[in-house]
Each structure stands twice: as structure tokens, then as C-alpha cells.
Amino acid sequence: MNGELLVVEDVPAEFSERVIEAFHSRPDEAFNFAVSGGDTARRCYERLAAEGADQIDWWQVDVYWGDERCVAPDDPDSNERLVREALLQRVGAANAVYPMRCDEGPDPYQQRVAEVGKFDVIHLGMGPCGHTASLFPDSTGLEADPGRLVVMNTDPHGRNPHERMTFTFSAIARGRLVIVTIEGEEKREAFARVRDGDPAMPASHITGEHVLWLVDPAAAGES
Numbered sequence: 001m002n003g004e005l006l007v008v009e010d011v012p013a014e015f016s017e018r019v020i021e022a023f024h025s026r027p028d029e030a031f032n033f034a035v036s037g038g039d040t041a042r043r044c045y046e047r048l049a050a051e052g053a054d055q056i057d058w059w060q061v062d063v064y065w066g067d068e069r070c071v072a073p074d075d076p077d078s079n080e081r082l083v084r085e086a087l088l089q090r091v092g093a094a095n096a097v098y099p100m101r102c103d104e105g106p107d108p109y110q111q112r113v114a115e116v117g118k119f120d121v122i123h124l125g126m127g128p129c130g131h132t133a134s135l136f137p138d139s140t141g142l143e144a145d146p147g148r149l150v151v152m153n154t155d156p157h158g159r160n161p162h163e164r165m166t167f168t169f170s171a172i173a174r175g176r177l178v179i180v181t182i183e184g185e186e187k188r189e190a191f192a193r194v195r196d197g198d199p200a201m202p203a204s205h206i207t208g209e210h211v212l213w214l215v216d217p218a219a220a221g222e223s
Contacts, residue, residue: 001195001204003178003211007220011040011181012047014214015123019048022121022177023056030095031056034064034122034167034175035087036133037079040183041125042086049090062096063088064113066122067134067166070102077162100165106150113149113171122167122175122208126182127160130190130201133172134164137202144168169205178208187219 008014023031035041065079073080080099088094100109124132134153135141141153149171153164172178180203182191194203217223 001197001213002207003180003213005195005213005215007215007217007222009216011183011214011216012043013051015044015179015181016048016051018177018179018212018214019121020052020055023052023061026120029060031061031121032064032116032119033061034066034119035079035083036066036123036125037069037082038125038127040181041123042082044123044181045083045086046090049087053091056091058091058093059095061094062098062116063094064098064116064119065100066124066172067164068100068102069134069162069164071162073099102152102163102165106152106165109165110148110150113167113174117174119175120177122172122178124172124178124180124203124206126180126187126190126194126203128186128190129157129159130194130198130203131155131160132180132203132206134160134166135169135202136160137200141166141168142202142205144170146170149174169207173207175208176210178206178211180206180211180213181215182213182219183216185218185223188221191215191219192221
């Protein structure tokens with residue numbers, strides 16, 4: 001497993017603190033923030049909205065998505081909808097918001113990500129199967145060319161519905177700070193395999209300038 005592991009009781013609180021800290025230590029005026037989806041992400045963004053509303057100048061934040069389900073933006077499964085509800089509508093503003101659009105294909109988003117260069121924070125989760133972003137075990141997205149930053153991908157095992165658009169590991173590696181948040185006993189087995197460096201677990205391949213794993217005791221096997 002690459003990076004630093006912190007086992008914490010309150011993952012959303014630690015996440016919020018780290019994002020606020022990253023904003024204030026950013027090297028450039030703009031703050032490039034790539035977001036995720038899932039129940040843990042929702043809790044993280046709600047906490048960030050509560051604690052960061054006054055501590056972050058959201059007019060300096062550019063928001064990108066690390067992955068998206070190919071559904072309508074208002075669909076309950078949409079990561080765009082989740083982030084808007086849990087974070088953006090609560091803080092009231094952002095300098096720019098760049099949701100993924102599956103109907104456009106990956107190339108326009110590939111170009112946008114390439115232009116960003118470095119992301120100040122990339123937020124990821126991990127599924128019970130060990131996937132991160134929408135990079136699933138045995139999926140074609142795992143074999144993307146190193147120069148490819150965004151791809152379309154599906155779960156060949158059918159555990160995760162919908163076609164997806166997703167960052168590749170090359171895009172994730174552009175993160176100055178990559179935060180992986182993991183909660184719940186149902187993630188324990190997969191996280192143990194990631195921790196041991198099992199290459200069959202996609203999350204084992206996460207890299208970045210600094211990778212920070214925020215894991216609750218249940219997922220870490222300490223409860």
C-alpha cells in the first residue's frame with residue numbers, strides 16, 4: 001500500500017480538516033479539487049461544507065469529478081447530484097465546476113484534466129471489491145495507456161451497475177494530496193488485501209505525491 005495510513009474514529013471530520021489545510025497551503029491561487037461519490041463521500045462533503053464554508057474561499061476552488069455513472073445529472077445514482085447536494089449548494093459557490101458528461105465521451109475531459117496539470121486534492125473511496133474511482137477488478141480501465149487520463153469503464157463482474165467515466169491511475173497520480181476515505185466492516189477484507197499490496201485489488205495501485213488513507217476502525221479491522 002502506498003502512502004500514509006491513519007485509523008480514525010471520525011473519517012469525515014479528518015477529511016474536512018485535511019482539505020482545509022490543503023487549501024491554505026496550496027502553491028497556486030486556484031485550488032483544483034477532484035471529488036468522488038458514495039455514502040462516505042457524502043458524509044465527508046457535508047462535514048466539509050459545515051466546517052469549510054468560512055475557512056475556504058470557494059471562489060478560488062475548481063471542482064472536477066474523478067468518476068461518474070452514465071446517468072442523468074439529477075438521477076439518485078449521479079455523483080454530480082451527490083456533490084451538488086452535499087457540498088456545492090451548501091457553500092453556495094465555486095470558481096468553476098466541471099462535471100463529467102458520458103455522452104461527450106472521455107476525450108473532452110481528458111483534455112481538461114491534462115490542462116490542469118496537478119490537482120491539489122483528489123478524493124477517492126474504495127468499494128468492497130477493492131475498486132477505487134470506477135476502476136474495477138479485471139476491467140479494461142486498469143490497462144489504460146500511461147498517457148490516458150480519462151476512460152470509459154464497466155464492471156465486468158456486474159457488481160456495480162451503469163457504464164462509467166473515470167480517472168485512470170495516471171490521472172490520480174497527478175494529485176498533490178490523494179485522500180482515500182474508507183468506512184465500514186464490509187470494506188475490511190478488501191482493505192486488508194490492499195494493505196498487503198495485493199495487485200488484484202485496484203486500490204493497491206493508487207499513487208500520488210502524498211497518499212493519505214483515512215480508515216475507520218471497522219474497516220481497518222481494529223474494532
